[in-house]
Amino acid sequence: MPLPNSQNLSAIERVIKQLLEAVLFENCVEVSDKEGKFAWKLGGREYLISGQRGAFGRYRLDIQSLCIDGVRANVAAHWQQIVEDLPATEKTKYALAEEFSQTAALCEWNRRHVSKPESRRYQDFEILEGSLDEGHPYHPSFKARTGFSSADHEAYGPESSKPFYLCWLAVKRTHIKQNLPQPHDAFWLKELGRTQWLRLSGALSAQDKSWDEYSLLPMHPWQWQQLKQEQLLEPLSDQTLIFLGLGADQYTASQSVRTLMNASYSDRANIKLPLSMVNTSSKRTLAPHSICLAPVVSSWLNRIIESDFELSALSILEEYAGARFHVPGMTSETSPLASEVAVIFRESVQPKLREGESAIPFNALMILEDDGLPFIAGWVETYGLNIWLSRLIDVVVLPVWHLLVKHGIGIEPHGQNMVLVHRDGWPERVIVRDFHESVEYHLPFLANPEWLPDFASIEPFLADAPIDDYYGMSSVELLRELVMDTLFIYSLTEVSFLIEKSYGMSEQSFWNMVGQKLEDYADDHPELDSRLQQLGYTNAQVLTESLMTRKFRGSHAECHHMVPNPFHKYSQK
Structure with missing residues (x-):
């Protein structure tokens, strides 16, 4: 797990390191800082640890220096006691301990069973999706996959890259809601190819049924095993659902586990399938309202991108079709x-x-x-650190920022949701993905409100849905928070930390580069000054999501805290 400052740690040491970094960052305790040593009380005990505080107030701790009540802590042996000290209910602490234990166990399984090359720098994209096994650099449950056994992890985890077949179901037309770009039969013939389509059609005909009354739907084989004995028992018995068997194409898991890549034909679609398991404390099913709206959101974003030449370095992986089980008379929720x-x-x-x-x-x-x-070592050597970083910021930050400032749309461009396109290491453009649940807008801030899709025409309950629960937000501040959280605070800070550790450029210098690029953008777009002012991105402190506090509280509602903003220095310009 070669993340900076973690490469020599055991899996459980890294888990607890990230846990304590989150506890401090999210202001769960009152911390004193004395020349690189942080002290606080937790669970009635005195904690002391060496470390540093970087961009946006992110903590980077040396977990092997941890002392508790004046005694050097053996984290690997006594990590459960640290969990017991957390400001959470006993139920939550038990769940966290299970997640942490599973994370460490699966990391250990990877270490023993997955052979890794000395370098992943020359791997193709699909292979790299599986071999990037580091997981979330902030969340301590970075590989929990609660519900997966070690055998499931081997069969369906991205690290082993084992191909598998999907299960295929026929769903009564009365019990499916779908948004396809073509008529049903034509769509599936194109997606599957003639041989596989005829094979599945033959399986349906063998049940004396036809596509006139049924629609096709894939299911992850793990999900099929979880649901078939209970939740699917009734719909299978009354033939609301019909199991058609396994498909012909093989798939492998991406980093997200639930999004699958076609291993038989790499140019065919990625398929996102729900999994009733928990990873990084979130259940990996699909938000029902977003499934049939995914193509609508994609078309909306594409229209905006294609209308603006300044977004030429930004493109999306279009989510062009969606379908879900639907009980007549009920909403998606x-x-x-x-x-x-x-x-x-x-x-x-x-x-x-x-x-x-x-x-x-x-x-x-x-x-x-x-x-x-670093993974980027050869590129930095070829182009020079400052020149390469400057280009990276131009390609990655400015298009996402322009989409927010000019068009009033916030997306969630964290590390897994962005794809960097390069030519021999030189950044060319960025592709974003996985936005069906996380695109946000504030209606008065939209540049082209007439282009806003009528989401309620597909999911009628959205007509009366509370603001802030789905796509529409109640303030510009929430858009700023989404973009700065995912792009800056929880993503690019990892790059700036690596650059500091590997090349000696301070994080402050890195963020000065980003800040100057944003200032240059503002100078080049005087017509957007009032919109930039509304975003408040140069405030002394900005609000960010508290990912672990929400978990500690056992709350479904989002939690937030304030962090120092490195862009504040530009507030008077």
Whole structure:
């Protein structure tokens, strides 16, 4: 797990390191800072640890220096006691301990069973998706996958890259809601190819049924095993659902586990399938309202991107089809199985690349390789650190920022959701993905409100849905928070930390570069000054999401805290 400052840690040491960093960052305790040593009380005990505080107030701790009540802590042996000290209920602490134990166990399984090359720098995109095994650099449950056994992890986890077949179901037309770009039969013939389509059609005909009364739907084989004995028992017995068998194409898991890449034909769609398991404390099913709206959101974003030449370095992996189980008379939020029996189709990366281009998941930029050098070492050596970073910021930050400032749309461009397209290491453009749940807008801030889709025409309950629960937000501040959280605070800070540790450029210098780029953008767009002022991105402190506090409280509502803002220095300009 070669993340900076973690490469020599055991899995459980890294888990507890990230846990304590989150506790301090989210102001769960009162911390004193004395020359690089942080002290606080937790669970009635005195904690002391060495470390540093970097951009946006992010803590970076040396977990092996931890002392509790004046005694050097053996974290690997006594980590459960640290969990017991947390400001959480006993139920929550038990759940966290289970997640942490599972995370460590699966990391250990990877260490023993997955062979890794000395360097992943030359791997193709699809292989790299599986071999980037570091997981979330902030959340301590970075590989919990609660519900997966070690056998499930081996069969369906991205690290082993084992291909598997999907299960295929026929769903009565009365019990499916779908948004396909073509008529049902034509769509599936195109997606599956003639041989596989005829094979599944033959399986349906063998049940004396036809596509006139049924629709096709894939299911992850793990999900099928979880649901078939209970939740699917009744719909299978009354033939609301019919099991058609396994498909012909093989798939492998991406980093997100639930999004699958076609291993038989790499240019065919990525398929996002719900999994009723928990990873980084979130259940990996699909938000029901977003499934059939995914194509609508994609079309909306594409229209905006294509209308603005300043977004030429930004493109999306279009989510062009969606379908889910639907009980007549119920909404997407109340219909049983709507989040668990569903699919979203997304474009593959490979057809989006031009001649000479390559692609990497953005979070590859945050890691060290086993040779001790950053993944980006060769690129930095070729182009020079400052020149390469300047280009990276131009390509990655400015298009996302322009989409927010000019068009009033916030997306969630964290490390797994962005794909960096490069030519021999030189950043060319960025592709964003996985936005069906997380695109946000504030109606008065939209540049083209007439282009806003009528979401309620597809999901009628959204007409009366509370503001801030879905796509529409009540303030510009919430858009700023989404973008700065995911792009800056929880993503690019990992790059700036790696740059400081590996190349000696301070995090402050890195963020000065970003801040100056944002200032140059403002100077080049005087017509957007009032919109930039509304965003308040140069305030002394900005609000950010408290990912672990929410977990400690056992709350479904978002939690937030204030952090220092490195862009405040530009507030008087």
